[in-house]
Amino acid sequence: MLSALKSEETSQMQLVEREEIDEDDDLFEAIDKLIAQGINAGDVKKLQDAGIHTCNGLMMHTKKNLTGIKGLSEAKVDKICEAAEKIVNFGYMTGSDALLKRKSVVRITTGCQALDDLLGGGIETSAITEAFGEFRSGKTQLAHTLCVTTQLPTNMKGGNGKVAYIDTEGTFRPDRIVPIAERFGMDPGAVLDNIIYARAYTYEHQYNLLLGLAAKMSEEPFKILIIDSIIALFRVDFTGRGELADRQQKLAQMLSRIIKIAEEFNVAVYMTNQVISDPGGGMFISDPKKPAGGHVLAHAVTIRLSFRKGKGEQRVCKVFDAPNLPEAEAISFFFNKSITTCYSSIMHDFVFLNKKKAHLPDYCRRRCRCQRLEPETRGALCVLLLIMTVLFFYYALPYFTYRTLLGKLFSYHD
Secondary structure: OHHHHHHHHHHHHHHHHHHHHHHHHOOOOEHHHHHHHOOOHHHHHHHHHOOOOEHHHHHOOOHHHHHOOOOOOHHHHHHHHHHHHHHOOOOOOOHHHHHHHHOOOOEEOOOOHHHHHHOOOOEEOOEEEEEEEOOOOOHHHHHHHHHHHOOOOHHHOOOOOEEEEEEOOOOOOHHHHHHHHHHOOOOHHHHHHOEEEEEOOOHHHHHHHHHHHHHHHHHOOEEEEEEEOOOHHHHHHOOOHHHHHHHHHHHHHHHHHHHHHHHHHOOEEEEEEOEEEOOOOHHHOOOOEEEOOHHHHHHHOOEEEEEEEOOOOEEEEEEEEOOOOOOOEEEEEOOOOOOOOOOHHHHHHOEEEOOOOEOOOHHHHHHOHHHHOOHHHHHHHHHHHHHHHHHHHHHHHHHHHHHHHHHHHHHHHO
16 A cells, blocks of 8 residues: 555656656757758758757857858858747747746755745756855855755755756865765765766866757756856966956856856856955955956856855855845854764754844854954954054054153153
8 A cells, every 4th residue: 555655656756747847848949940940950950069959049149150150151040040030039028928937937945944045945047146255165065965956856945957067176076965965865876867077177178068068958957057166267277467358258258158058948057156355455344355257257147145154163155146135144053063074964054144133042142242243343343443553552652652761761860
């Protein structure tokens, strides 16, 4: 009896998964449909060789880029674009239609309720979520957790899809996936099989990996693309101010390709970013570090998260920029000091903070009262203390020194 019930449940789950996959397939139109519109099959094959596998992706390319494909003239490109416009509607839509389209967005859980609340439900698809911060601030650990939570079914706040991981720093560890998968009750072997991994060594290699990813996403149900990190190879391959403009242009092209992949296949993009020192910050700013990549990266991403180390094993995540999320913070407390402990197994210890009041446990308040202050407040106090120190050495110290010298002088004459 129990075995029959289990078989029914598994069959129902498989049916739900197939329905969800079918819904995802309706989000984009295959490039093969151009043949029915009178386009030559050879020209369609040339588009596929160039990394264009859907009509949606075709409409995201300029005619200049399409004519650069070997064997496609301007007349052929015009005919192909006219045929694609009949299949895909890339014109205006009403606000109601846009709201209905937003319902297809899936929010993937981070494994932490407080962090999910901070992000409005999790890492959302059709958008780029950037996490920047210093080393050892939790960015890569969250990436490993998303490799598992993305494969959870949608009724468990997962993405019910596969994972694509592009590693530019060599920090991906498959053995870290095993304890995280066990925490969520999943088979570690099956989880690892649903992750495709690539190690990039140059920015050109990184861009070529993105071009080949479209073919895989058009055939299999992917739900997240993880890039760790986006800027590392650009900081190595381009040096000096003389190559800065070229670097930013190449970075903009790569980011444009990433956002097109996110919207074309309705996948989430989570990428990490490094930080640089702000020369203009100095001692008057509490945190004189800013994300690398400049304004090009800042304008391309949808949601920016700031990760920083707190006191001890504490980690803080703050919404730095988002179009639909308020500014807020989430703090995690690592009670187990063992570095081999699974990050996601203790992510439920996050404590949600808002602007007005920090809801910290009593023992944390007794241990460190300064944590209740905002970073701006702590910075203002440091500036005030610095000013008082300067005034003391400028006015008070010479006065006392002068009085001491006078006292010794008069005592000598006496």
